[in-house]
Amino acid sequence: MSEPTAPAPAGQPTEPAEGDWAEHDSAVLRLPDGLVFDSDDLDVEFGEDETMIINMGPQHPSTHGVLRIMMELEGETVLRSKPVIGYLHTGMEKTGEELTYVQGATNVTRMDYLSPLHNELVYSLATEELLGIEVPPRATWIRMLMCELNRISSHVMWTATNGMDLASTSMMIYGFREREMILSFFEKTTGLRMNHDYIRPGGVAADLPDGWEDDVAAIIDTIPGRVDEYDELLTGQPIFRERCEGVGIISPEVALALGATGPILRASGVAWDLRQAMPYLYYDQVDFDVIAGTVGDTFDRYAVRLNEIRESCRIVAQILDKLPPGDYRSQDKKVTPPPRARIDESMEALIHHFKIFTRGFEVPAGEAYAAVESPRGELGCYLVSDGTNKPYRLHVRAPSFVNLQSLPALLRGGLIADAIAIISSVDPVMGEVDR
Amino acid sequence: MSGDAKVTERPPAELDASEESEPEDAGEPGGTEVPSAHDLLSLPALAGVVSGIVRGQLVVHPSRESYVAVVDALRRAGFALCSDLCAVDYLRHLDREVLPGVEPERFEVVVNLTSITRAERLRIRVQVPERDPRLPTLFGVYPGTEAMEREAYDMFGIVFDGHPDMTRILMPDDWEGHPLRKDYSVGRVPVQFKEAPGPR
Numbered sequence: 329m330s331e332p333t334a335p336a337p338a339g340q341p342t343e344p345a346e347g348d349w350a351e352h353d354s355a356v357l358r359l360p361d362g363l364v365f366d367s368d369d370l371d372v373e374f375g376e377d378e379t380m381i382i383n384m385g386p387q388h389p390s391t392h393g394v395l396r397i398m399m400e401l402e403g404e405t406v407l408r409s410k411p412v413i414g415y416l417h418t419g420m421e422k423t424g425e426e427l428t429y430v431q432g433a434t435n436v437t438r439m440d441y442l443s444p445l446h447n448e449l450v451y452s453l454a455t456e457e458l459l460g461i462e463v464p465p466r467a468t469w470i471r472m473l474m475c476e477l478n479r480i481s482s483h484v485m486w487t488a489t490n491g492m493d494l495a496s497t498s499m500m501i502y503g504f505r506e507r508e509m510i511l512s513f514f515e516k517t518t519g520l521r522m523n524h525d526y527i528r529p530g531g532v533a534a535d536l537p538d539g540w541e542d543d544v545a546a547i548i549d550t551i552p553g554r555v556d557e558y559d560e561l562l563t564g565q566p567i568f569r570e571r572c573e574g575v576g577i578i579s580p581e582v583a584l585a586l587g588a589t590g591p592i593l594r595a596s597g598v599a600w601d602l603r604q605a606m607p608y609l610y611y612d613q614v615d616f617d618v619i620a621g622t623v624g625d626t627f628d629r630y631a632v633r634l635n636e637i638r639e640s641c642r643i644v645a646q647i648l649d650k651l652p653p654g655d656y657r658s659q660d661k662k663v664t665p666p667p668r669a670r671i672d673e674s675m676e677a678l679i680h681h682f683k684i685f686t687r688g689f690e691v692p693a694g695e696a697y698a699a700v701e702s703p704r705g706e707l708g709c710y711l712v713s714d715g716t717n718k719p720y721r722l723h724v725r726a727p728s729f730v731n732l733q734s735l736p737a738l739l740r741g742g743l744i745a746d747a748i749a750i751i752s753s754v755d756p757v758m759g760e761v762d763r
Numbered sequence: 764m765s766g767d768a769k770v771t772e773r774p775p776a777e778l779d780a781s782e783e784s785e786p787e788d789a790g791e792p793g794g795t796e797v798p799s800a801h802d803l804l805s806l807p808a809l810a811g812v813v814s815g816i817v818r819g820q821l822v823v824h825p826s827r828e829s830y831v832a833v834v835d836a837l838r839r840a841g842f843a844l845c846s847d848l849c850a851v852d853y854l855r856h857l858d859r860e861v862l863p864g865v866e867p868e869r870f871e872v873v874v875n876l877t878s879i880t881r882a883e884r885l886r887i888r889v890q891v892p893e894r895d896p897r898l899p900t901l902f903g904v905y906p907g908t909e910a911m912e913r914e915a916y917d918m919f920g921i922v923f924d925g926h927p928d929m930t931r932i933l934m935p936d937d938w939e940g941h942p943l944r945k946d947y948s949v950g951r952v953p954v955q956f957k958e959a960p961g962p963r
Contacts, residue, residue, distance in 0.1 A: 414933040421918075422942055426949060457818065584843045584879070587907025598879065600844075605882045696818065697875050697886060699846065708847050710873060714856055721943075725847040725875075733910050762933060 379407060386415050390493045390748045393758030397735065397751070399744070406739045406747060411732045416762035424722035428688030429455055432719065434525045436709075439724060440760035441522055442485055445471075445478040446702040447724070448527035453608065454698035454711040455529040458691045461663060465610075466654040467531035472609045473544070473647045474517070474526065475700075476640045480551060481510040482703035483633045483640075486755050487558060490630065493752040494571050499561060506554050513543045530664050531657025544648060548641045555637050562630075572627035576738040576750035579624060586737060587730045590705025591632045592754065596624030602701040614646045626746075626753040633755075636703075662689050688717040704728050704755055726760040803885060808836030813864040822886045824865045827898060830889050834874065835904045842876040842885060845905035849873055850891075850915040854945035861890075869893035870921055874901070874908075891921055900926040918943035 385396035394415035400408040424435050436451045437444040449471055456463060463471075488503020511521045516537050518524035526533045562568045578588070580596040593600055599620040603611040619635040621628030657664050665684045666677040693715040699708040705727030712721040731754055738750045803821045804814060812833055813824040825833040851871045853859060861867045868890035876885045891898055900923040901908040912923040913932040920941040923929060931938060940947050 414931075414935070417933040419942060422949060585906050587845055587905065587911075589844070589846075600879055605879075606884075694818070695873075697820075697847070697884070699884075706846055706877075708875065710847060710849055710875070712851055720856075721851045723847075723849040723851075723873075725849075729910060729914075730907060733907055 383412075384747065386412075391751060392489065392756055395732075395751070395756060395758055395761070397739075397747070399739070399747070401744060404743050404745070406742055406744055409736045409739045411735050413729075413732065413758070413761050416758050418763070420763045421722055421724065424719055426718065428717045429529055429691055429719065430685060430688045432722065433528050434523075436722075436724060437523045437525055438759065439726065439763050440702065440704070440707070440728070440757050442482045442757050443478050443703050444523050445474050445527055446700055446707055448525065449475055449609075450698050450700045450702075450707050450709040450724075451711075451722075452527050452529045453700065454696045454709040455691060457696040457698060458694055458711060458713050459529065459660075459663065459689075460692070461530060461658050461660050463531055463658055464655040465652050467656050467658070468609050469647055469651045470532050470536060470656060471527055472611070472614075473536075473644060473651070474514075474532075475609075476643045476647070477510050477513065477544070477547065479703045480547075480637050480640045480644075481507045481514075483637045484510075484551075486633055486703070487562075487630075487637075490749075490752045490755075491562065493748050494568060496562065496568065499558065502554070502558065502561075506551060509547055509550065513540075513547065516540075516543065528657075530660060531655070533657075535656040541648060544644060548644050548648075552638055552641050555634060558634065563634075569627065571746070571749050572630055572753075573625060574623075575626045575742060575746045576753060577623060577625045578734060578738055582737055583624070583734060586734045588705070588734045590701070590703070590727055590731065591629050591636070592705070592731055592734060594619060595621035595628035595632045597622055602699060602706060606699070608698075608700055610650075613650070614643050616640075616643050626749050629753040633703075690715060690717050691719075699725070702727055704757065704760070705731055724760075724763060726763060728754075728756040728758075728760045729763075732756055732761060803883065806837070806840050808833060808840050813862050815862045817886075820884055820886060822862075822888060824862055824888050824890070827889060827891065830887075831899045831901065831904065834876070834887065834901055837876055837885065837887075838904055841878045841880050842883075843879050844877040845874065845901065845908055846877045846884070847873075847875040848901065848908045848911035848915065850919040850921055850943075852919060852943065852945045861888075866890060870896055870919060872898055872915065872921065896921045897924055898922070899924050902926055917941065920944065 380401045382399055382401060383396055384399055385391040386394040391397070396412040396415070398410045398412060399406050420435055420439060424432055427435055432455070433448045433451055436447045439447050484503050484506045488500045488507070491499025491503065514524060515521045517540065518526040518533065578592065578596050580593070580598045583593045583596045584598065589600070597620055599618045601618040602608070603616075604618050616639045619632045619639065621632055661680070665681045666674070670677040671681055691713040693713055695710065695712045697708060697710045699706050701707070706725065707727055708725030710721070710723040710725065711719055714720040735751065735754060738754070739747055742750065804816070809823060812829065815822055823833065851873060852869065853867065853871060854869055857867065857869060859867050870891035870893065872889045872891055874887040876887065877883070878885075889898060896919070898921060900912060902912070902925065909926070909928070910932060912926055913928065913930065915921050916923060916929055917931045917933050918941055930936065934942065
């Protein structure tokens, strides 16, 4: 490690200075003349010609999927911009109303395909809150273990694609190499590399496989060393720093006003992490730091993510020590199917199993909002039940969807070449944006 | 559907009284969240607004007229982050039970606010009638609701007055109907297939 990488971890959430961010309204730049654009505060020399509006995407390789950004340019400077989304919209919230609660996890796991386990988790937490059932401790620890591994794989993947966006092809190969380790473990545990349907209402689908301790130990022994290598490759590299430092700065007031969460908000200096601020699962029983930045630029967002990989490794190491024996799913017979062995010997167990997977279970009427800290920010699930076996309304608060709104504020006044670095630092997953 | 007697942890008679402000029943069972949620009930911003505690979380039911004023007051009271805004179509449950004093309507706009300093959540539910699905925008209070309100408009046809860009966000611009409405059935869209090629 040649350079100091990270801003100091901050313990407690800090309140940003009380500023009237209404004056920042011009940061929300909408093309259809919704808001007045004040060009005086930008250091741009306006030529005699009109400004130019170009489309970036939806097929541009650095837009991480099918994101299209309309940008108004004066020379090479970006003035106003507007993300145009919807190219991947498949109506997953509508589909969720047609699926039973048992099938629902299969649906939501496809939203944020880089952190599918968090999607399943937040859906299961909302369902369990409505059901009012307790999840056994082992199941909860397994959920934490899998989610933290998923966070590592998602951040490693981000470091890889971010490196490629900034022309570091080797970083991309390295990132995918590390991600592969975790995905192999996921495949061993859940049967699939992505879209696991592993975390389900009531617990998890299966216990951890034999020898999982060795696999996980191998992962957390390897990853921190590799993160140090990324540090040497990227953090100390002048070209990388030049492209990141001071690019796409967002202040905590603007980030909060725009609803940004996750690394964007933390990089701007607000140490807001749901794992620590509003602990779910057993995050209050593990020791970890919330990483916060100071400047709020692209480099801070990079440093926050890189150090979150290290923190996640710390959490996983603690889970290895603490994971208790016990059930991996609730023993509530309304929710949990009978064990496989019982089906061979009992007709009632067979019928019970069949009923749960065809008709599902009924959830008491009411509504619940559950939220978890996904690698991209606050991932929420608002679930309305009317007492039947299918959700009456399933709404997912996708962090990428909300975070994209900060793009116009981040891009404004920067060069179009920096737009690549900025879009990458927001880390949008279009499957989640469009749902 | 909503905060019925089983869910609301206090009898309805007390709900009206507590609008004004007295967290006297803070010692009720229900975990550690209840006292702080009761503290919130006494916020001056919520005076005269129907509110109650559902599953340990404060739920506020402002009218359409007082909606923006209440949200703005809550922002000033420390709820710096608007986590979520979504709509629900209660077409199949028009006669559902809401807190006393609230007239249930077909649509409901649900806003989840978060306080960074208190690490506290709060839910706002506004009733929006079917014959006039309009609501003032929260854009002036939280600019971050911009995309979420567009999504609610796109999916439910609820128009947010004063929104700078009230257009569709997920569906194509020329789309007809609002897909997440309950009277918009799945598979309603006629699908065109290319004519299958002949055997030779």
